[in-house]
Amino acid sequence: MQSEYVALxxxxxxxxxxxxxxxxxxxxxxxxxxxxxxxxxxxxxxAYGDALLGLLTMITFAGAIxxxxxxxxxxxxxxxxxxxxxxxxxAAIPLAGVVGAVSLLVLFPGQAGGYVGADSSxxxxxxxxSVRPWDLLILIVVFAxxxxxxxxxxxxxxxxx
Amino acid sequence: xxxxxxxxxxxxxxxxxxxxxxxxxxxxxxxxxxxxxxxVAVFGANLALFSSGMGFGSRLLSDAFxxxxxxxxxxxxxxxxxxxxxxxxxxxTLNPDEIRRLRQ
Numbered sequence: 624m625q626s627e628y629v630a631l632x633x634x635x636x637x638x639x640x641x642x643x644x645x646x647x648x649x650x651x652x653x654x655x656x657x658x659x660x661x662x663x664x665x666x667x668x669x670a671y672g673d674a675l676l677g678l679l680t681m682i683t684f685a686g687a688i689x690x691x692x693x694x695x696x697x698x699x700x701x702x703x704x705x706x707x708x709x710x711x712x713x714a715a716i717p718l719a720g721v722v723g724a725v726s727l728l729v730l731f732p733g734q735a736g737g738y739v740g741a742d743s744s745x746x747x748x749x750x751x752x753s754v755r756p757w758d759l760l761i762l763i764v765v766f767a768x769x770x771x772x773x774x775x776x777x778x779x780x781x782x783x784x
Numbered sequence: 785x786x787x788x789x790x791x792x793x794x795x796x797x798x799x800x801x802x803x804x805x806x807x808x809x810x811x812x813x814x815x816x817x818x819x820x821x822x823x824v825a826v827f828g829a830n831l832a833l834f835s836s837g838m839g840f841g842s843r844l845l846s847d848a849f850x851x852x853x854x855x856x857x858x859x860x861x862x863x864x865x866x867x868x869x870x871x872x873x874x875x876x877t878l879n880p881d882e883i884r885r886l887r888q
Binding site for chain 1: 789790793794796797800801804805808814816817819820821823824827830831834838843847850851854855856858859860861862863865866868869872878
């Protein structure tokens with residue numbers, strides 16, 4: 624019964640942050656809401672027992688893609704990076720800390736503040752290397768190809784003019 | 785085969801995100817917002833794939849599909865952002881209608 628409430632809560636948070644991202648008139652606010660969406664999705668994967676997917680989602684989307692989006696927003700001059708009143712931000716920081724601590728206690732009740740043994744991390748990583756190593760190789764090739772395309776698109780600027 | 789309530793909730797949310805993202809891709813008037821909408825659709829696809837594997841004993845297949853979706857989605861989005869930068873350098877706008885008008 625409890626997992627249904629967790630699913631409802633996470634779904635509501637996801638839909639709210641997506642609505643904020645898509646309906647906001649400022650691109651910079653959309654970017655911040657999208658960052659929160661990535662975090663919530665990673666928490667959802669983690670809450671349902673797949674920490675590897677949660678970490679991958681957070682590292683890829685909340686980390687790399689958000690920085691890439693921020694760079695493009697700054698390059699194109701679409702940024703109006705006002706983060707609202709400074710007092711509100713200062714008040715939100717301890718609140719975020721409390722929410723993060725409570726989330727950790729809920730998600731990892733036996734491990735909060737404790738040592739996560741080597742066996743659990745090995746068990747998580749063994750999925751990667753024992754089940755589908757060729758898939759990973761193909762994905763790395765696809766990702767490297769995308770990076771080469773980006774470098775060539777951004778670097779070949781002087782030939783046209 | 786019955787579906788658990790939390791699985792159904794997550795599956796419905798993922799499907800809704802896919803449709804919202806795809807719809808927003810079509811109606812967006814800013815190329816950056818288009819890329820962001822595509823990211824929302826990728827999020828929805830990931831969530832739907834993940835929740836579709838929740839009812840079974842082993843989730844390795846759905847996990848493999850989600851990892852594939854995450855990395856391919858991130859690669860496509862990176863290429864899309866590079867194209868946005870190139871388009872902005874050439875036309876000095878991100879409005880698709882304006883770009884179409886300038887091309888003619």
